[in-house]
Amino acid sequence: MPVDLALEKLLADAQVDRAIETIALTQALGRVLAQDVHSTVDVPPAPNSAMDGYCFRFQDYAADKPLPVIQRITAGAVSAPLQAGTAARIFTGAELPIYADTVVMQEETVVTENGDEGPLLQILEPPQKAQNVRPQGQDIALDQRVLKQGKRLRPQELGLLASIGVDSVKVYKKLRVAIMSTGDELIEPGQPLQAGQIYNSNRFTLIGLLENLGLEILDLGIVADDLQDTLRALKRATEADVIISSGGVSVGDADHVKSALQQSGDLAFWHLAIKPGKPFTYGRVAGTPFLGLPGNPAAVFVTFCLLCRPWLLKAQGADNYAPLSMSVPAAFSINKPGRRQEYLRARLVPGDNGVHAEIYPNQSSGVLSSASWGNGLVEIAINTTVGKGDMVRFIPYESFS
Template identity: 35%
Template structure:
């Protein structure tokens, strides 16, 4: 019996030795094919016009010279542009660009070419200047020490008076204390005075012996000591032996620490000229975000990136304005414009990818000049960099570890340059030995979180942490170093020497 196969008005017959009843193969509903065809045709047309418009018209005045173009621009295309499908396709086309893949070193070069160096300065008292970067050399207003003084509690004498003696007895003829110097200026040979640490040395004396090395007779007011127990000029700090008056003691481009400020104060400096704080606007985006301390809704997560990055920025002495908001193209665009009016740098998290829901990236492309490259690295490849109104903009990935690494390896260096530093913009790398084999994708740089397990021949032996997920904050808290694997290699054998960065060098 023949098998009949019906396909909407067409049929084919075949002879079969099997005895089976006629059968009809299941077909889609009659209306599906026309609808799908219509949808595909409309989509194709819209994509065609969208790409044409995006290439020639978006961001500048519409320029079409021929009569057909004028008709389309006046009547047809404005109607198409108002459709939701057109808008969505435009956003998808803008977001899903193909970026040039560049190396870590090249990205750093391009970032530093864009990040502005500071020009304005402010004057601050020492107590308010910690963490700021000096804009000029600072010279000592007075020598240091400011006068010749004793480095020990003991007895001051003239060393030549005891030369040739094994043991000597000296009468105590005066005293000198810090802030209360000995008023006597003429001394008989082979005499001494009691002196305290920091007290002024009489010009007649040149050596101090600690009281612990002396036999002291309080009644007779004498001391006895072995001359071999002290050397000439011992335990004396001479005026200007550390710093001369007018000598540069802090160079331009130095980040001031408590130690620097103590030195400046001791050298008679009361205020410093520094570069002002870099003002950074931090915008975290994501409809799934809830702020710490707020109730957590279903399918929400707490905004850990905002807390982490704000803390890292403040540790760098930046002035930070932190804002979190949901994914909304219009609201994000408005907020970006507001933040840039009062900041020197914009730092965003979320929306760094290359998909239709990455609204931050789409808005920035429309507002400014985002660089047409990505970095072949892991984690953090989605990171983007550019400028809006002459101000650097970083779009960091939403995954917290990727955001952490991207900030550490790129945004931090740009900020240091904007603060006035010229050296040490990138974390220093040190040699370390691998505890196990590593295999990675060739051509891709990797920044692996690792810990130090031991030391061999003075070099740390490091072990990558078990989970290298860009979302694993638990592993990030256990990391001591970043293992820096370059683009070229794809295998690293156990015992290989590899570069690492200490997180402590970044204050982390």
């Protein structure tokens, strides 16, 4: 199955009953809004100065007529209305006094003392009316919809919500994701390696990727290459909202995940035209969605980012789950067209005419260091060759966070 078709089917099926909870804004990073948010205030609430300088009525300006400075206004202070024919010293962020409508920056003025009458303001450059003034509601207007339901909250959204006085938000409850690693060869880090064993890196890759998405994890550890053990693990995994496994979905005699899935649920599709990650599997276990990743560590990373992540975000209620990408020149060549859509571990590096993409020399699905070395993926379509300088699609890793 082509990657695009598989992703279309996955997203069409990414439905999970989502409860709603109210949480403090300080705990809302990465969470998904469950309702629209409208502002109950104007931001800013009143006209204020964008500069350190002097405010006055524009109609009082005359090149040959200095204005007496009779007030000093700091941010947070409440000022008296500005008298006609006068000016006020004002600082950045301070609210303009009533009747003032223009601010001139201090660098464009000369202030002289005039005995008992106090300082006089001479404006050196002809001003424009309302210059250096932030009008009331410039950023956000009263009753304006600030954020839509389905928005995943980043630090800038937290600040935006705080700017309208919001201290708690309604969000969808976190998805609970069960993860399991299959393979008799696997042991956990910290134990001595015996002959035939390897450390279980996939568990830690998946935990990190899931925590980046702010999801809860039910960690089932390592499952032996045994059909009954696999069936028992899948049964326990149905306590979660979705199951993600690594390994056991290929065609070997010791790969039991596919068989267990067919016995305990249903298999929607198996095998994709993708490299790395061909054995990717999707189905359901007693109604619980199941995403089966390959066992090779680089393939786990790639298929999670491209296929699991958008499924999880949509099921979590997010309205935006497509990764950003860009077109950049290739610093490599591929002379033999492939029969599967390839995702090469790559990185952007400076070139003579801007950045270009270079790829890790060993693209084996077992070489996880290729993912750590790079900062993104280069997509190569089926039956496509690439010459140096050709434009290729680059997907930064930051798009998957």
